[in-house]
Amino acid sequence: MHALGRTPALTFLIFINILVAELTCTDKKQKTQNNSSPVAEVNTMVSVQMHLLCTKALLCCSSIPLKKAVLITWTIIPRGQPSCIMSYKIDTMETNEINCLGRNITWVFTPDLSPDLQISAVALQHEGNYSCEIATPEGNFQKVYDLQVLVPPEVSYSPGKNRTAVCEAISGKPAVQISWTPDGDCVTKDESHSNGTxxxxxxxxxxxxxxxxxxxxxxHLTGNQTLFIDLSRGVIQSEHQAFLLISSCL
Known part of the structure; x- marks a missing residue:
């Protein structure tokens, strides 16, 4: 079942509270020793929620002044896909892309203005490792991300016989946790899909x-949902309360 079911055997109220975190540049500081010696960044794990609507993700490179840079290189290694490389050579203002066409991954502006990267429509295929390296005469500065894509599940219910109810969360990533109040005799099963949901x-x-x-x-990491089900009444009533914070493509 791929939508909230309707049946005269149950009365239910549904309250949905979802907060969508937009991925932003939160750390623009590059660690250095005496402001001169380069230090490689530790791998940073970041998460962004995938939407039916367009969701942007912004990945920031090191905040080294571009006047000190010689070469900026983004190396993108999606899980299970060929790698993509985007580079910008400062002195010649030359950009180069290898195997990046059609992936919705671009410079935020033009690389001479900003070394940061933008994913214009986040999807499951964007999961993977993103590394930005800025080469300077003093050495190389690097920032590495492990990007995780979260998929909100589609929650549904269906009635059972003899005082039984079924609650299902379809195609979420990662898997949801389901609990009942009051406790009953419950059986919970997981079904993994080929796309990772x-x-x-x-x-x-x-x-x-x-x-x-x-x-x-x-x-679920993308938000919690509660279904209240009245087993004794035969009238259908529904109430939805949703709070969505969505980053849209502009």
């Missing part, structure tokens, strides 16, 4: 006749 399905049964309302809590 995971579907989690939890089926729960309550023996006690005094349990009439239950809730399914879906926990």
């Amino acid at each position: 995971v579907t989690v399905r939890s089926t729960c049964h309550w023996e006690q006749n005094n349990v009439s309302a239950v809730s399914c809590f879906v926990s």
Whole structure:
């Protein structure tokens, strides 16, 4: 089932609270010794959420003044794909790209203005290692990112027989955690997909006749969702409360 189900056997209320983190340049400081000796950056893990709408990601190179630079090189190694190399030679103002066409990866402005990189529409294929190296007469300065792409799941429910309910989170990345209140006799199964997403399905049964309302809590890095299900009523009511912070393509 790929949408919230509707049935006269259950009453449910749905509250969705999602915060989408836009990837921004948060660390523009290059560590140096006495402001002269280059130091290679430690690999930094960053995460950005993929949307049906366009989401940008901004990866920052070292903040070395470009007047000191000789060559700027971005080396991009997506998981399971050929590498892409983008470079800019300062003295000749020459740019060069190797195997980068059609990947939605560009300089933020022009490389003579900024060495930073932009992914204009984040997708699963953008996961991987991104390394920016600035060559100067004093040595090379490097910044390395491990980019993780998060995929929000599509949460649905379906009724079962004999006081049973099913809560399913479809194609999320990473896999969600599902819990129920009150506790029941529950079985949760994961199904991994070839694109790296995971579907989690939890089926729960309550023996006690005094349990009439239950809730399914879906926990994920992109936000949490709670489904409140009334097992005893036969009227359908739904209420959605969503909070979305989305970075759009401009």
